[in-house]
Amino acid sequence: MDQNPCREDGKGAIEASVKYLQMIDRILDGQTVEELRGLIHEGDNITTQNWLRETFFR
Numbered sequence: 787m788d789q790n791p792c793r794e795d796g797k798g799a800i801e802a803s804v805k806y807l808q809m810i811d812r813i814l815d816g817q818t819v820e821e822l823r824g825l826i827h828e829g830d831n832i833t834t835q836n837w838l839r840e841t842f843f844r
């Protein structure tokens with residue numbers, strides 16, 4: 787976590803980051819990791835961004 791020590795609500799910021807990482811961990815499995823690797827290899831930013839949005843924020 788990259789948290790600024792001057793943050794007004796450091797605890798809340800860390801909790802939000804942990805929840806975000808837990809969501810990613812729940813969604814990523816062998817199949818989704820391979821899909822993402824393939825998209826990155828293809829180098830099409832728009833397609834990759836669309837996949838990330840649709841996969842993580844359905």
